[in-house]
Amino acid sequence: MKSEDKFIITLGGKTSIDAKLFSELVNDFTDLTQNLNQLIAPACDCRLEIQGLKEGSFEIDFCVLAEVAKTLFQNAPVVADIIKSIYYAIKITKFLKGTNPKSLKDEKDKLILENQQGESLTVDKRIGNLCINYPVIKNSVVNIINNVEKGEREHIKYSSNAGETTLAKDECNEIIKNSATATENIPKKYEIEYTLTVRKPDLMGDSKWVFKDDLSRSIEAKISDLEFTQKIKDGYIKLSGGSKIKCLLEVTEYNDSTPPSYRIIKVLEVKDKNNQLEFSFPDSKS
Numbered sequence: 001m002k003s004e005d006k007f008i009i010t011l012g013g014k015t016s017i018d019a020k021l022f023s024e025l026v027n028d029f030t031d032l033t034q035n036l037n038q039l040i041a042p043a044c045d046c047r048l049e050i051q052g053l054k055e056g057s058f059e060i061d062f063c064v065l066a067e068v069a070k071t072l073f074q075n076a077p078v079v080a081d082i083i084k085s086i087y088y089a090i091k092i093t094k095f096l097k098g099t100n101p102k103s104l105k106d107e108k109d110k111l112i113l114e115n116q117q118g119e120s121l122t123v124d125k126r127i128g129n130l131c132i133n134y135p136v137i138k139n140s141v142v143n144i145i146n147n148v149e150k151g152e153r154e155h156i157k158y159s160s161n162a163g164e165t166t167l168a169k170d171e172c173n174e175i176i177k178n179s180a181t182a183t184e185n186i187p188k189k190y191e192i193e194y195t196l197t198v199r200k201p202d203l204m205g206d207s208k209w210v211f212k213d214d215l216s217r218s219i220e221a222k223i224s225d226l227e228f229t230q231k232i233k234d235g236y237i238k239l240s241g242g243s244k245i246k247c248l249l250e251v252t253e254y255n256d257s258t259p260p261s262y263r264i265i266k267v268l269e270v271k272d273k274n275n276q277l278e279f280s281f282p283d284s285k286s
Contacts, residue, residue, distance in 0.1 A: 003162070004063055004064060004065040005063070005064055005079045005080055005083045005160070005161065006051065006061060006062060006064065006081050006083075006160065007062050007064070007083055007086060007158060007159065007160035007162075008027070008061055008062070008157075008158075008159040009025075009059070009060045009062065009089070009156065009157070010058070010059045010060075010137075010155075010156070010157040010159070010160060011058040011059075011060075011148065011151070011153045011155075011156055012153055012154075012155035012156070012169075013058070013133045013151075013152065013154040014058070016144065017058055017151060017217060018056070018151065019023070021147055021150060021151045024147050025059075025144065025147045025148075025151075025256065026050065026138060027051045028143045028144040028147060029048060029062060029086075029144065029253075030048045031095065031140050031143070032089065032137070032140035032141065033046060033048045033086065034046070034048075035131065035134075035136050035137055035140055036081075036082050036085045036086065036089075037078075037082060037217060039134065039137075039210035039215070040078065040081050040082060040085065040087075040130070040275075041064045041078045041081070044078045045265070046064055046065065046078065046079065046082060047064075047065055048062055048063070048065075049062070049063045049065060049226040050062060050063075050066055051063045058153075058199060060163060064079050064082055064083060064140070064230070066138070067077070068241040068253070072135070075102050077097060080162075081276065083160050083161065083162050084124075084160075084162040084211070085127050085128060085130055085131070085163065086150070086160075086162075087156070087158060087160055087162040087163050088123055088124070088127050088128065088162075089131045089137055089138075089140070089141050090141055090144075090158050090165055091123075091163070092113065092121070092123065092128070092131045092132070093120075093131075093138070093141045093142070093145070093175060094165060094167050094175075094245075095113065095115055096113070096115050096116075097117075097171070097175055097176065097178055097180045098142070098175035098178030099115070099116050100152060100175065100188050100190060101113050101114060101132065102114045102115060102116050102118070102190075102251070103168070103190065103191065103192070104132070104191075104192035104193075105192065105193045106192060106193040106194045106195060106246070107125065108125075108191070109125050109126075110122050110124065110125055111124070111125040111128035111129065111130065111132075111140070113132070114166060118141070120270055122230075125214060126152060126214055129214065129215055130215070133260070134252075135253075142175065142176070142179045143175060143194030145167065145172045145175050146176060148167070149169070149172045149173060149176055152167065154168070154169055155167060155168045155169060155170070160197050171209060171235065172212075174206060188234055188251050188252070188253045189247065189250060189251065189253075190250075191248055191250050191251075191265065192249050192251060193246065193247070193248055193268070194213070194246070194247060194249040195214070195244055195245070195246045195247075196213060196219065196221075196245055196247065196249075197211060197212040197213075197242060197244050198209035198211060198239055198241075198243045198244070198245065199211055199212050199218070199241075201232075201239050201281055203232055203239075207222075207285055208220040208222050209220060209221055209222070209223060209264075217285050219262055220250070221261065221263055221264050222262075222263050223246075223263075223264040223267070224263055224264060224265055225264060225265065225266050227269045227281070228266075228267040228281075231279075233240075236257070236279070237270055237278070237279050238241070238278075239270070240271025240272065240273065241273065242272070243270065243271065243272055243273060243278075244270070244271040244272075244273075244275065245264075245269065245270050245271075246267075246268045246269040246270075246271075247264045247265070247266060247267045247268055248263070248265045248266040248268065249260065249262060249263070249264055250263040250264075250265050251280065254275070266281075266282055267281065268280070269281070
């Protein structure tokens with residue numbers, strides 16, 4: 001089964017572009033598309049094609065194509081997800097201005113981001129996590145913006161069925177400056193309200209629990225909430241395969257190849273595998 005969709009990139013300014021810079025820009029979008037492909041649907045092979053160059057500032061029509069295996073992805077809009085993820089990767093980078101989020105809040109299927117200026121943006125949780133928690137996605141977008149800045153373009157505009165967003169020249173410069181500062185090898189910590197599925201609990205000891213997030217990634221985390229662990233030991237809370245906990249999660253990110261580390265500060269809710277509430281702590285906001 002063949003699936004395809006397209007997005008358009010418009011570069012403000014002159015109607016020509018340096019050939020090497022054009023090649024690098026195409027490679028940057030190819031990298032971003034392939035990285036998202038591997039995270040969203042690794043068994044589906046997507047490719048990026050240029051459908052045409054239009055007159056005007058400088059406009060490029062990209063088409064994302066995929067051969068989708070019916071047995072695995074008959075109901076999965078893989079290409080639409082990738083198109084939407086590219087849109088949000090650029091939009092989130094614009095919103096954060098090249099910095100880390102000031103805070104993140106998990107609300108059902110949404111992720112609420114707060115930037116360093118105190119503004120908020122609500123996005124799809126799964127796609128938001130891809131754009132926030134995977135440095136390869138953030139770096140791909142910054143590489144695109146770097147090439148836009150090198151080409152001295154007035155702006156870059158992304159357009160697709162998912163939406164439209166524009167980065168002006170001064171916004172590109174600010175993102176590049178902030179991203180360079182963020183690459184200092186200093187761990188970045190932030191807290192997020194997040195829901196995790198229990199895979200391997202540590203009911204009696206002090207070692208790390210193993211969870212699965214909504215992207216099916218395996219996450220190991222220690223639980224610092226003594227009230228929660230005591231209620232498990234006392235039998236007030238019973239966990240089984242597929243149990244879910246909503247928690248305040250501390251994430252520590254590193255700028256080298258070290259993977260992020262996680263610590264659960266506070267457990268807010270416990271739900272069974274059918275998503276039915278089993279236990280809610282009195283100070284939970286839910």
